[in-house]
Amino acid sequence: MRTTSMTSNSNFYTTEGITLKVCPPSLYRSIIPELAVLLKSCVDSNVTMNFIQPFSLEDASEFWLSAEDNVMQGKQFVVIAQEAKEKPEPKAQAGGLLHDPSDQQEGTDDHVIEPPVILGCVILYLSQLPNAKHRGEVGKLIVGKEHRKRGIGKMLLSCLEDEAREHGRTILQYRKSANHVEFKVLDTQTGSGAELFYEHIGYTKVGVIPDVTMAPDGTQYTSCTFFYKKL
Numbered sequence: 001m002r003t004t005s006m007t008s009n010s011n012f013y014t015t016e017g018i019t020l021k022v023c024p025p026s027l028y029r030s031i032i033p034e035l036a037v038l039l040k041s042c043v044d045s046n047v048t049m050n051f052i053q054p055f056s057l058e059d060a061s062e063f064w065l066s067a068e069d070n071v072m073q074g075k076q077f078v079v080i081a082q083e084a085k086e087k088p089e090p091k092a093q094a095g096g097l098l099h100d101p102s103d104q105q106e107g108t109d110d111h112v113i114e115p116p117v118i119l120g121c122v123i124l125y126l127s128q129l130p131n132a133k134h135r136g137e138v139g140k141l142i143v144g145k146e147h148r149k150r151g152i153g154k155m156l157l158s159c160l161e162d163e164a165r166e167h168g169r170t171i172l173q174y175r176k177s178a179n180h181v182e183f184k185v186l187d188t189q190t191g192s193g194a195e196l197f198y199e200h201i202g203y204t205k206v207g208v209i210p211d212v213t214m215a216p217d218g219t220q221y222t223s224c225t226f227f228y229k230k231l
Helices: 025-044 057-066 068-072 152-166 193-200
Strands: 002-007 010-015 018-022 076-083 093-095 104-106 117-126 135-143 171-174 176-178 181-183 186-189 204-214 221-230
Touching (some): 018 152, 025 076, 025 117
Antiparallel strands (some): 002 010, 010 018, 093 104
């Protein structure tokens, strides 16, 4: 994996045609429609994300818009995985990753580079508590269901962990709010593929709280397994 500086405080990584980067604040609003699609797909698939069905694209967009102030203030960062694909058409224009329609470049080899597609995302929150400036908090790790089994989740977290280190964070926990109470350890639905995933990539299991959340379809309570990781 090649690492190159994107800005003075951000990294991007390119591997196997997938680019991972921290979204610059100036482009955050432009990617909200794609982030909303990812979030809605998870909730529609009954993945626990703190939301209940029915869940519209407007609901999903509202969540991402609510984070804009913190993104602009550097209190949280959205890491995205993108992929741009060529299509064999002449006289191309290449849309750069984190596509800005006003900033296009000519394509090469008579191919069109389609605007990049966001495959997945994850949020890094920098704890603002006076006694927790060493802590990073992880939220909303999402990979589009058609892009899973490609190692994208691991790539996203690797990028997030490097960004956390750059901000002096030495431990990662999960950020989850429920009824205005925040649980500060990474949690995932017990028995899900995500539980095995976090164990596999080096997160430490703390324990299980039974029936702590409602499934998005409202049919059952779900248990959560909690994790953390020292950086």
